[in-house]
Amino acid sequence: MFEALLLGLLSAACIYDVLGPTLLYAGRPLIAGSLAGLIIGHLTLGMAVGGTLELTALGVYTYGGASTPDYQTGAIVGTALAAHVVGGLIAQVPVGIAIGLPAAILLTSLDPVARTLTTLWIHRADTYVDEGSSRGVTWMHWTAFIPWGLSRGIPAFLATLAAGTSVVINVEHAIPAGFTNGMTLVGGMLPAVGFAMLLTIMPVKRFWFMLPIGFVLFAYLSVPLVGIALVGVGIAAIYMRLQSSNVEAPKLNV
Amino acid sequence: MSDTETPVTHEDSQPALPELTKRELSRSFWRYFWSFQISWNYERMQGMGFAWAMEPVLRKLFSRKADYIAAMKRHMVFFNTDAIIGGPLILGSAIAMEEAGAPASAEGMKVGLMGPMAGVGDTLTFALYNSIIFTIGASWALQGKVIGPIFAGVMVLVPYFLVRRWQFYFAYRQGKQLASTLAGGALDRLSESATILGLVVLGGFIPSIVHVVTVLTYKQTIILTSGKHVTQTVPLQTQFNAVLPFVFAVLLTAGVYFTLTKLKWSPLVAIACVFAIGLALGWLGWFAPILPVAAAH
Numbered sequence: 001m002f003e004a005l006l007l008g009l010l011s012a013a014c015i016y017d018v019l020g021p022t023l024l025y026a027g028r029p030l031i032a033g034s035l036a037g038l039i040i041g042h043l044t045l046g047m048a049v050g051g052t053l054e055l056t057a058l059g060v061y062t063y064g065g066a067s068t069p070d071y072q073t074g075a076i077v078g079t080a081l082a083a084h085v086v087g088g089l090i091a092q093v094p095v096g097i098a099i100g101l102p103a104a105i106l107l108t109s110l111d112p113v114a115r116t117l118t119t120l121w122i123h124r125a126d127t128y129v130d131e132g133s134s135r136g137v138t139w140m141h142w143t144a145f146i147p148w149g150l151s152r153g154i155p156a157f158l159a160t161l162a163a164g165t166s167v168v169i170n171v172e173h174a175i176p177a178g179f180t181n182g183m184t185l186v187g188g189m190l191p192a193v194g195f196a197m198l199l200t201i202m203p204v205k206r207f208w209f210m211l212p213i214g215f216v217l218f219a220y221l222s223v224p225l226v227g228i229a230l231v232g233v234g235i236a237a238i239y240m241r242l243q244s245s246n247v248e249a250p251k252l253n254v
Numbered sequence: 255m256s257d258t259e260t261p262v263t264h265e266d267s268q269p270a271l272p273e274l275t276k277r278e279l280s281r282s283f284w285r286y287f288w289s290f291q292i293s294w295n296y297e298r299m300q301g302m303g304f305a306w307a308m309e310p311v312l313r314k315l316f317s318r319k320a321d322y323i324a325a326m327k328r329h330m331v332f333f334n335t336d337a338i339i340g341g342p343l344i345l346g347s348a349i350a351m352e353e354a355g356a357p358a359s360a361e362g363m364k365v366g367l368m369g370p371m372a373g374v375g376d377t378l379t380f381a382l383y384n385s386i387i388f389t390i391g392a393s394w395a396l397q398g399k400v401i402g403p404i405f406a407g408v409m410v411l412v413p414y415f416l417v418r419r420w421q422f423y424f425a426y427r428q429g430k431q432l433a434s435t436l437a438g439g440a441l442d443r444l445s446e447s448a449t450i451l452g453l454v455v456l457g458g459f460i461p462s463i464v465h466v467v468t469v470l471t472y473k474q475t476i477i478l479t480s481g482k483h484v485t486q487t488v489p490l491q492t493q494f495n496a497v498l499p500f501v502f503a504v505l506l507t508a509g510v511y512f513t514l515t516k517l518k519w520s521p522l523v524a525i526a527c528v529f530a531i532g533l534a535l536g537w538l539g540w541f542a543p544i545l546p547v548a549a550a551h
Contacts, residue, residue, distance in 0.1 A: 189465070
């Protein structure tokens with residue numbers, strides 16, 4: 001019960017961090033999952049579930065204002081439920097992903113509810129503005145977070161509450177080995193979706209030839225990622241230099 | 255520049271506005287920092303957050319209640335841009351314009367900049383910076399290294415704070431010249447170069463993160479020099495590795511990219527498909543994330 005309450009609060013705190021100060025980007029599944037792991041005393045599990053969902057989610061956080069799968073709550077719920085599975089990380093992580101991913105997608109439907117309900121607050125705030133009441137506007141601005149917080153907090157709370165019950169433990173006994181193998185592969189393949197989504201918002205048609213450069217460095221030459229990033233910085237700098245000299249050249253002629 | 259802007263003061267027949275002090279500016283920035291999007295809603299989006307951040311400034315500038323109300327109304331309108339790169343920039347310059355007695359310029363600048371800044375800001379923060387630091391963080395986390403989430407957290411905490419604070423005060427100082435500064439094409443070139451960096455890194459990231467190999471094997475009989483026939487079990491993947499390593503990771507990513515762009519699938523359908531295919535191929539024992547150690551021999 002106490003743990004469920006803590007994880008519910010964590011979920012609300014994570015969405016606050018995203019909307020407000022962005023101290024850690026706690027809404028990202030990597031952070032949310034790790035924090036959940038810390039709370040339930042199983043950090044490695046939280047990191048593994050959060051990390052896998054993170055790679056699935058990569059390209060999702062792109063368009064301001066659009067509803068995206070709630071990977072944050074998915075990571076928290078997946079971590080909390082997987083912790084009750086016996087058999088160590090190898091058995092727990094696939095279960096965490098098998099729960100966290102569908103949960104994230106299901107909870108997508110709660111996000112528009114929060115975004116719509118908040119509209120009620122803004123109309124009340126309009127009245128306070130007409131009265132010149134700065135306190136009223138302050139009050140409305142901060143309480144408008146309530147629908148946001150509840151939309152993330154309640155699912156995490158309820159799911160964790162259900163985690164300790166026998167339902168989850170019985171389900172776990174019924175899981176065949178093939179399913180675990182399949183889910184492990186799913187965990188390895190899902191980042192492809194994240195990367196593909198990321199590519200859709202990048203100018204691949206114009207700069208596709210940059211992709212093989214990184215690929216060859218990694219796949220054939222085994223250059224570490226930081227090294228690849230440094231090569232990328234170099235190429236980007238060359239490009240910028242060429243571009244700006246193109247812009248400046250006609251100016252000199254004038 | 256300044257001589258063309260001074261007449262704008264006449265657009266309102268008000269007495270000269272009081273000058274802002276460090277106090278109002280800092281209060282405005284912290285209000286933005288702690289709560290910019292907490293009242294985000296479909297109708298005005300970041301509108302109330304923007305107005306609430308402007309409020310300490312407007313209260314100082316407009317001592318007459320009617321003026322204060324009118325100013326608050328001006329900023330309680332629809333607003334949406336990137337909250338990290340863009341938001342503080344526009345806020346700072348809106349403050350500068352309100353202080354200069356040019357509320358119409360503040361409104362125009364908000365409308366004019368929020369779209370472009372949303373595009374540039376979202377690309378730089380989400381598509382580029384976040385995806386790099388969170389991919390690195392996640393891959394460390396998957397290896398069980400605690401430094402993974404900590405790295406991602408610190409790389410958000412410090413640079414994101416500095417970039418927001420800098421933008422806010424820079425924009426305030428630059429005031430009305432801001433729009434022309436950014437219109438010089440420098441911003442376009444910067445974000446284009448950043449995109450190039452992103453694509454080079456992605457080329458290496460994708461095979462390092464997407465794990466799918468075939469564990470199918472085939473039997474191969476070789477004749478040794480001694481004339482003995484020896485039958486070996488060879489993993490099919492080793493043959494692929496010799497020619498095109500990470501071939502399945504590349505094909506998978508390219509395949510999903512194709513369904514998203516050409517077939518216009520929604521990401522959720524793509525996730526469901528990858529989920530089903532992965533579950534089936536893993537269950538059948540044809541594919542796995544990595545080659546089992548025994549088969550690699």
